[in-house]
Amino acid sequence: MRSFEYIRASKPEDAVRSGATIIAGGTNLLDLMKLEVMTPETLVDVTRLDMKSIDADDDGVRIGALVTNSDLAADPHIRRDYAVLSRALLAGASGQLRNKATTGGNLLQRTRCTYFTDTSQPCNKRDPGSGCAAIGGKNRILAILGASEKCIATHPSDMAVAMRALDARVEIRGHDGEIRLATLDDFYLLPGGNPEKETILGEGDLITSIHIPKPEPGKHIYRKVRDRSSYAFALVSVGGVLGIEGGKIAHASLAFGGLAPRPWRNAELEHALVGQTPDAALFDRAADILLADAKGQGDNDFKIPLARRTLKAALRELTGVSQ
Amino acid sequence: MKITLNVNATPHDLELDPRTSLLDALRDHLDLTGSKKGCDHGQCGACTVLVNGRRINSCLALAVMHEGDEITTIEGVGTPDHLSPLQKAFIRHDGYQCGYCTPGQIMSATGMLNEVAEGWPSNVTADLEGDTDLTREELSERMSGNLCRCSAYPGIVAAIFDAAEEDRPGADQKSIEEKRVAAE
Numbered sequence: 113m114r115s116f117e118y119i120r121a122s123k124p125e126d127a128v129r130s131g132a133t134i135i136a137g138g139t140n141l142l143d144l145m146k147l148e149v150m151t152p153e154t155l156v157d158v159t160r161l162d163m164k165s166i167d168a169d170d171d172g173v174r175i176g177a178l179v180t181n182s183d184l185a186a187d188p189h190i191r192r193d194y195a196v197l198s199r200a201l202l203a204g205a206s207g208q209l210r211n212k213a214t215t216g217g218n219l220l221q222r223t224r225c226t227y228f229t230d231t232s233q234p235c236n237k238r239d240p241g242s243g244c245a246a247i248g249g250k251n252r253i254l255a256i257l258g259a260s261e262k263c264i265a266t267h268p269s270d271m272a273v274a275m276r277a278l279d280a281r282v283e284i285r286g287h288d289g290e291i292r293l294a295t296l297d298d299f300y301l302l303p304g305g306n307p308e309k310e311t312i313l314g315e316g317d318l319i320t321s322i323h324i325p326k327p328e329p330g331k332h333i334y335r336k337v338r339d340r341s342s343y344a345f346a347l348v349s350v351g352g353v354l355g356i357e358g359g360k361i362a363h364a365s366l367a368f369g370g371l372a373p374r375p376w377r378n379a380e381l382e383h384a385l386v387g388q389t390p391d392a393a394l395f396d397r398a399a400d401i402l403l404a405d406a407k408g409q410g411d412n413d414f415k416i417p418l419a420r421r422t423l424k425a426a427l428r429e430l431t432g433v434s435q
Numbered sequence: 436m437k438i439t440l441n442v443n444a445t446p447h448d449l450e451l452d453p454r455t456s457l458l459d460a461l462r463d464h465l466d467l468t469g470s471k472k473g474c475d476h477g478q479c480g481a482c483t484v485l486v487n488g489r490r491i492n493s494c495l496a497l498a499v500m501h502e503g504d505e506i507t508t509i510e511g512v513g514t515p516d517h518l519s520p521l522q523k524a525f526i527r528h529d530g531y532q533c534g535y536c537t538p539g540q541i542m543s544a545t546g547m548l549n550e551v552a553e554g555w556p557s558n559v560t561a562d563l564e565g566d567t568d569l570t571r572e573e574l575s576e577r578m579s580g581n582l583c584r585c586s587a588y589p590g591i592v593a594a595i596f597d598a599a600e601e602d603r604p605g606a607d608q609k610s611i612e613e614k615r616v617a618a619e
Binding site for chain 2: 113142157186
């Protein structure tokens with residue numbers, strides 16, 4: 113690991129330092145620092161800041177950036193009203209990691225693309241302009257949607273998929289102390305020509321909390337398909353909330369993990385479901401919409417039919433329609 | 436950098452490079468070599484310790500970030516003369532072969548049983564708002580962050596169930612002991 117200066121923040125202003133990297137749980141950052149994939153010169157430890165509460169009311173919930181993944185998953189409000197979020201958190205990592213990893217840090221997890229973590233390989237995300245060894249290489253776990261010719265990495269977070277389905281907004285404290293809110297759609301950038309830039313966060317920005325509006329009544333699920341039944345990243349995951357009234361789908365919000373550089377959501381797919389009577393033909397149509405632009409890279413071609421089947425299984429579970 | 440680490444209820448003054456992981460601080464600076472370095476990347480669980488009562492991977496933690504925290508290692512849960520219920524159960528059930536993962540297994544199980552007692556759900560819990568019952572499936576899911584390359588899992592699982600039984604509120608300690616004597 114490269115040497116760095118360690119600074120312990122006692123107030124949010126301390127996080128505003130030129131060139132500094134923020135550390136909280138550190139479960140992903142320290143791993144990448146050991147591999148020298150990330151080489152910060154200054155680490156600002158924000159774990160002493162007052163960002164550890166979960167405040168729920170009738171309109172929604174505000175989750176402090178330092179709430180651990182395990183505290184969030186076990187919170188009674190989250191288990192009752194935001195079950196997809198509890199489910200997604202519990203489907204990720206291990207008991208030890210969930211006890212350390214934080215809400216803000218989970219959003220900023222880096223891809224598990226093996227070329228990103230291998231410093232002997234070219235990677236446009238780690239070393240801009242060096243090329244992408246995953247395209248034409250081993251890409252079984254990588255993206256079929258939203259990728260570019262520069263980068264086909266996937267975002268690894270389960271939590272962020274649930275948050276995307278729940279219309280979460282990220283509260284960001286800017287370098288000047290100004291607070292702004294960003295939807296996850298705006299927060300995460302697609303790789304395009306600059307895969308090294310993953311979010312809208314700029315220098316001095318600090319994630320302070322996540323705001324989630326209370327979802328409409330409905331069924332919540334998080335369905336994750338992976339190589340092992342525990343402690344493995346998603347090949348494909350579907351999280352969402354769906355409500356039925358009078359035999360028709362009244363509302364549906366669905367987000368997908370394992371498919372794209374960011375938690376994926378498709379408004380057209382949701383519009384196609386709402387107002388319809390759930391049946392197999394409708395579920396097929398939804399999958400057609402989701403995968404219309406899907407592009408396999410060879411090893412990961414299997415994700416296209418897998419995503420179709422996973423979405424259909426999720427819709428059967430959400431609607432109770434088995435045919 | 437000068438820091439004080441509270442380990443097993445004893446404060447220790449240390450001078451550390453900020454890069455020092457909590458695991459390396461314990462092993463190389465405090466001679467507490469019970470916590471093991473397996474993968475050093477948070478994948479195997481051999482380095483598991485408790486921080487403020489919660490299990491974490493000490494390899495993915497910077498020692499300097501844990502000043503003021505209460506750290507408990509395998510040396511703090513029992514001694515050869517006074518073993519913890521889990522330690523005794525691992526011996527009874529032969530919950531190891533080479534023994535390298537054992538301190539991590541025991542620390543993880545210690546934290547895990549606290550999580551169950553607090554009613555935390557897991558990925559395999561059917562009802563998020565229901566009671567938490569430590570079934571075989573629950574145990575495997577909750578212990579998935581600890582690997583045993585010897586694959587002594589049957590003994591590990593039996594040991595954790597045994598200790599959990601003893602830990603259960605209202606458990607009949609006498610009948611548990613009688614059953615054990617009979618089994619031996």
